[in-house]
Amino acid sequence: MSIIPPAAGAPWATPLAGRLETHLLTSDALRDNPLGDPHVRPLVVYVPPGADGPLPVIYQLQGFTGQVDMWANRAPFRPTHFERLDALFADPAVPRALVVHVDAWTSVGGSQFIDSPGTGRYGTYLVEEVVAFVDEAHDTIADRDHRAVAGKSSGGYGAMVTAMRHPDVFGAFATHAGDAGFELAYLHDEAASARALRDDYDGSWQAFLDDVRSRPALSKGSDAFLLESYAMACCYSTDPDGTVHHPVDPATGLLDEEVWARWQAWDPVRMAPEHADALRSMRAIWIDAGRRDEWFLDLGAQAFAAACKAAGATVTHFELFDAGHMGVEYRYPLAVRHLAEAMSGPSPTGET
Structure with a gap:
């Protein structure tokens, strides 16, 4: 080792x-x-x-x-x-x-x-x-x-x-x-992720994933909480067909109560x-x-x-x-x- x-x-x-x-x-x-x-x-x-x-x-x-x-x-x-x-x-x-x-x-x-x-x-x-x-x-x-x-x-x-x-x-x-x-542990990063996604990636998770995979990992200030937010959604709120749902909509800034309930069920x-x-x-x-x-x-x-x-x-x-x-x-x-x-x-x- x-x-x-x-x-x-x-x-x-x-x-x-x-x-x-x-x-x-x-x-x-x-x-x-x-x-x-x-x-x-x-x-x-x-x-x-x-x-x-x-x-x-x-x-x-x-x-x-x-x-x-x-x-x-x-x-x-x-x-x-x-x-x-x-x-x-x-x-x-x-x-x-x-x-x-x-x-x-x-x-x-x-x-x-x-x-x-x-x-x-x-x-x-x-x-x-x-x-x-x-x-x-x-x-x-x-x-x-x-x-x-x-x-x-x-x-x-x-x-x-x-x-x-x-x-x-x-x-x-x-x-x-x-x-x-979870409400104290995750929601502040979810808010930061929604803001970064809105401002830097036109609200698109795919645009973020394409960007972060094209350069050295964690080389941009927002990478850490965006990656964590995406990973948690993959774990807690993905449909059987692979559709990943996120608790905060970057277009509206609103919390999706149904998605958040799926996260809370894992708290x-x-x-x-x-x-x-x-x-x-x-x-x-x-x-x-x-x-x-x-x-x-x-x-x-x-x-x-x-x-x-x-x-x-x-x-x-x-x-x-x-x-x-x-x-x-x-x-x-x-x-x-x-x-x-x-x-x-x-x-x-x-x-x-």
Whole structure:
């Protein structure tokens, strides 16, 4: 995962006490997806030092625009994600667990880890194909009480909705500033997108897509929120025939209530009451966010935590910390440890 040999040492490379195993998974669920994106995906499994016998598994999901090789990126003066993970498991007091890094990148930036006629069947890919592959390729404890899913931003969203919708597969989850409380998280960018689309592209999403694909990505100030807006519409409000609907009309500036209702149906805060039994069954629920989050996902975290509690679920860790949305990768090992400890105890069936 690095061009630098481990022998170079810090800060260029740190030899891992554990190991990384990279697989290529051929997905039937992603074959012939609407965006024409690859259906053969890399999967990176971190195996901790001292791994012995069947292990619990934590599935780690990336945020919007993430692709799995980015886990090896180094930020200034900071360890890589894999180095942080390895340092966590260097502590013998931390229960052993496999950490599986899932790629759900799309050519519009992301999939939200759900099935959609606008992006493809990424929910099915994760829940059915990835889990089955890992259980076959590695020595795992293959039951829901020993599987967790975690992520940040869109990955945190994926963790919330996947655990709620598939409690037979996952028995714990962690979300770091996951997309929730959609009216506060999304509508300001939807307004900015409508303005940019009106002023720069004569109201045409196709004109934007043609333009952004003709030059270096994100080289124009409006690219980021336009691309995110388009991707979310692909995920939340695409018809079976592939027609993508948007919640704000750039020609009128009006919110389309029917389209917005389709988005809100995917809001974890609004999904929680319907999935109360699933939430109550979780062995661990970790929710955190930076209190200065630029997308107000700290408020979404509060709202989702409140919805979990209203559903009768136990939120085992909730925290707002001093940060924004970016540069919070140091939080991930904290949640990994929390999930590993939760899954190391006896399950409700008495298994360990």
